[in-house]
Amino acid sequence: MSYRKFFRKLGLFLLTIPVFLFIFLPVLWLFSASLSTQVELFTVPPHWIPEHPTFQNYLDIFFPSQAASSVPRTFAVALLNSIKIASAVTLICIVLGSLAAYALVRIPFKFNLPIQLGILGTRMIPEVSLVIPLFIVASRLHLINRPIVLIITYMSFALPYAIWMMAAFFQTVPIELEDAARLDGCTRLGILFRVVMPISLPGLISTTMFVFLVAWDEFFYALIFTSTLAAKTAPVAIAEFIGRFAVNINGMMAGGILAAVPPVLLALIFQRYIVSGMTAGAVKG
Amino acid sequence: MTTKAIRLSQRRYSLRQKDAQIAWLLVAPSLLVIAGVTLWPIITTLVLSFFIAPTGINQARTFVAFGNYLEMLQNPAFWDTIKRTLYFTIVSVGLELILGLAIAQLVHSRPWGWKFLRFSLIIPWAVPTIVNGAMWRWIYSADFGALNGILLQLGLIKHYVPWLTLSSAAMNLVILADLWHTVPFVALILQAALAALPEELNEAAAVDGANAFQRFWHIRLPLLRPAILVALIVRTVEAFRVFDIVYIITSGGPASKTITISYLTYLYSFAYGKQGTGAALSFLISIFTIIMAIVYIRFLYRPEETQS
Numbered sequence: 001m002s003y004r005k006f007f008r009k010l011g012l013f014l015l016t017i018p019v020f021l022f023i024f025l026p027v028l029w030l031f032s033a034s035l036s037t038q039v040e041l042f043t044v045p046p047h048w049i050p051e052h053p054t055f056q057n058y059l060d061i062f063f064p065s066q067a068a069s070s071v072p073r074t075f076a077v078a079l080l081n082s083i084k085i086a087s088a089v090t091l092i093c094i095v096l097g098s099l100a101a102y103a104l105v106r107i108p109f110k111f112n113l114p115i116q117l118g119i120l121g122t123r124m125i126p127e128v129s130l131v132i133p134l135f136i137v138a139s140r141l142h143l144i145n146r147p148i149v150l151i152i153t154y155m156s157f158a159l160p161y162a163i164w165m166m167a168a169f170f171q172t173v174p175i176e177l178e179d180a181a182r183l184d185g186c187t188r189l190g191i192l193f194r195v196v197m198p199i200s201l202p203g204l205i206s207t208t209m210f211v212f213l214v215a216w217d218e219f220f221y222a223l224i225f226t227s228t229l230a231a232k233t234a235p236v237a238i239a240e241f242i243g244r245f246a247v248n249i250n251g252m253m254a255g256g257i258l259a260a261v262p263p264v265l266l267a268l269i270f271q272r273y274i275v276s277g278m279t280a281g282a283v284k285g
Numbered sequence: 286m287t288t289k290a291i292r293l294s295q296r297r298y299s300l301r302q303k304d305a306q307i308a309w310l311l312v313a314p315s316l317l318v319i320a321g322v323t324l325w326p327i328i329t330t331l332v333l334s335f336f337i338a339p340t341g342i343n344q345a346r347t348f349v350a351f352g353n354y355l356e357m358l359q360n361p362a363f364w365d366t367i368k369r370t371l372y373f374t375i376v377s378v379g380l381e382l383i384l385g386l387a388i389a390q391l392v393h394s395r396p397w398g399w400k401f402l403r404f405s406l407i408i409p410w411a412v413p414t415i416v417n418g419a420m421w422r423w424i425y426s427a428d429f430g431a432l433n434g435i436l437l438q439l440g441l442i443k444h445y446v447p448w449l450t451l452s453s454a455a456m457n458l459v460i461l462a463d464l465w466h467t468v469p470f471v472a473l474i475l476q477a478a479l480a481a482l483p484e485e486l487n488e489a490a491a492v493d494g495a496n497a498f499q500r501f502w503h504i505r506l507p508l509l510r511p512a513i514l515v516a517l518i519v520r521t522v523e524a525f526r527v528f529d530i531v532y533i534i535t536s537g538g539p540a541s542k543t544i545t546i547s548y549l550t551y552l553y554s555f556a557y558g559k560q561g562t563g564a565a566l567s568f569l570i571s572i573f574t575i576i577m578a579i580v581y582i583r584f585l586y587r588p589e590e591t592q593s
């Protein structure tokens with residue numbers, strides 16, 4: 001019996017190996033490339049582990065003044081742009097979204113349901129269906145290549161997403177708590193900030209993380225609306241360089257790793273909020 | 286009614302009215318923003334789709350009614366694109382569900398290191414799509430890529446192969462890259478759903494002599510339906526409008542063999558300077574997306590099961 005159990009465990013463990021390989025081999029290869037020199041990267045067959053590993057590609061991005069190539073200089077700025085834009089989008093979505101979500105979940109008023117369905121519907125609209133009018137207006141207002149245009153347009157997917165997620169979390173707050181607070185003379189806003197928000201803190205953290213992740217990940221609007229260093233985000237910088245053979249690919253790989261670090265770190269730190277967030281955001285749309 | 290009761294009901298009425306006012310105040314900022322960045326643009330897109338609209342701002346637009354739609358529906362390239370997009374959607378979502386379910390079940394069986402496995406699944410899911418695409422493009426690289434390197438060292442190929450220029454392989458390679466990012470998402474959702482299932486049923490079935498496969502097929506799978514539905518809808522809608530990963534890995538090549546419907550829309554709107562056609566195409570994508578969501582919900586949605 002225990003023999004059988006042991007072999008079962010062993011069999012299951014062997015099954016995990018291909019999964020681990022599929023997950024980690026590509027990342028390790030990316031990391032290895034980011035530590036390589038140009039010369040070593042262009043070898044056949046590849047040096048799987050660089051013989052002369054160097055952090056120069058990362059140093060060039062962090063201290064762009066010394067850099068010779070345009071790749072690290074672009075990445076330094078693009079990463080900063082990404083941080084600014086994703087943070088601004090997240091902040092606005094959390095503030096506006098939590099107010100709206102609370103009203104939709106807990107206050108019965110005319111048009112409550114139509115508004116909820118409308119917000120659900122907007123989540124089905126692809127960016128590509130919105131981009132042409134937005135682009136025309138943005139160019140008339142001379143907003144192209146300004147970070148503000150991305151902050152505004154990202155609202156089209158981030159805000160409905162944030163409202164839905166937070167509505168799902170607010171719904172789990174026991175209504176009795178709110179009633180008690182009301183009897184004690186608490187106003188609606190008082191209830192929201194003193195009762196609902198503190199109780200739904202895990203939900204708020206989850207929403208914050210998810211909105212930051214989708215804003216960081218966004219590529220299509222960024223591609224259409226930005227082309228200069230003033231607002232270009234990290235994904236656009238990567239897309240721009242990948243096609244050109246002459247640029248230093250190892251520098252680009254370092255940029256790719258750096259662009260992946262913030263979302264991966266966030267997700268790993270807050271991993272226990274991920275699944276609740278996935279289902280809250282997904283079930284509802 | 287006594288005067289006291291009337292006064293009380295009046296107070297309750299005014300309280301409710303005040304509540305409604307507060308609700309509107311709370312909802313208004315979000316509504317204004319959403320109206321500005323989604324409602325207004327989608328209506329404008331619909332209007333635009335009835336015109337021939339050159340990209341230049343001051344160029345005149347000509348009303349053509351359903352001309353743009355008809356032109357597309359009669360264009361064989363459009364139907365090729367639809368076929369390719371459906372191929373991408375069906376193959377990638379199908380494999381995601383199968384592999385995601387298998388990995389979820391594997392994690393659920395608690396092999397050695399299962400916590401680390403669950404932890405690891407988060408990484409590909411969190412890596413930005415464009416980084417993922419750039420990484421795979423470099424892996425597939427004709428001159429110095431890892432895929433060629435591995436295959437050569439294993440003796441499976443004699444010379445490096447320019448993978449992304451092979452019209453038979455390109456789309457499948459894009460799908461593989463997409464799977465790296467999406468299988469973990471499906472696996473994480475389904476694993477959480479499996480963990481939430483009651484173990485008693487499973488144990489009772491085991492006592493009754495059902496083998497592992499029977500227990501999975503007849504007990505777990507039906508209970509998993511709501512979670513599978515969620516994964517299926519989210520992933521189908523996303524896969525059908527795939528753009529980023531195609532743009533970064535193949536840019537539609539070789540010879541349009543990886544152009545998907547979103548990519549075609551992008552080309553019409555921003556490369557060919559035909560915004561009216563682009564608008565019509567993008568509208569078709571929206572309609573298709575909504576139809577798919579409705580069909581799925583009709584087929585798979587059972588209200589009594591979704592309460593968990």
